[in-house]
Amino acid sequence: MTALALTSFAISHPGGRPYNEDFYGRESHSRSVFCWVVADGLGGHGGGDEASRLAVESTLESFRARPFVTKPDIERHVLSADEAIRSRKAAKRQSVGMLTTLVVLISDGISALWALVGDSRLYQFRNGRCLLRTRDHSVPQVMATAGDIPESAIRHHEDRSRLLRSLGGQEQTRVEVAESPCTLVKGDSFLLCTDGFWEYVLETEMEADLAKSAGPDEWLQTMIVDRVLRRAPSQHDNLTAIAVFVQERGN
Secondary structure (H helix, E strand, O other), rough: OOOOEEEEEEEEEEOOOOOOOOEEEEEEEEEOEEEEEEEEEEEEOOOOHHHHHHHHHHHHHHHHHHOOOOOOOHHHHHHHHHHHHHHHHHHOOOOOOEOEEEEEEEOOOOEEEEEOOOOEEEEEEEEEEEEEEOOOOOOHHHHOOOOOOOOOOOOOOOOOOOOOOEEOOOOOOEEOOOOEEEEOOOOOOOEOOHHHHHHOOOOOOHHHHHHHHOOOOHHHHHHHHHHHHHHOOOOOOOEEEEEEEEOOOOO
16 A cells, blocks of 8 residues: 655744643654654643653654554554653652653554543544544543533533643543544545643534645644634643654655
């Protein structure tokens, strides 16, 4: 099977905060296997921002050592990030702060695989429609899954910031990994983003903006300028997103 071309674009913005606790990164191996990572730090300035940066850098370092689209490898990448943060906290004798969410996507242009910890999200779109959204590791998501609240209530629920999983805790966290790699189709697109982004953009709006965008840069910029920055309050959270387009080679 011939590999498809993968193009991406990323934006990170402090929002209405004086500092940015989000971090993102991208790595490629021989221009054939790619890894994208987004993290949202928790714990305040000097804690959350260090945790997110360390998580992304550790994930990409592990990916460089084993650039394969397999469940054991992507889980290993995320667990290496978890260990790096816990080791840094132990060295600094810091028992609080330095936690982060993480969402990662790996693809070789033939298949793709994702992993998740926390409430940063991955969306997959096919034929212009949202095919997949990862489920948050949060209290409101559990309530929605149980049928206690509608999915639409997650975005602004009073307990939305109560996470059930994060990297950097006292014990090794559980990593959620897709059941199996998905086979890519020309025209697929992916969106990795922190809650400061997805809180202000509905899935139907992501689809609408995708339909009129020629590339991942136009798609992200439209959603941020026309959606997020117009709706978010003045003190809104940091926001970070990576858009990935799947195209035929030569396009």
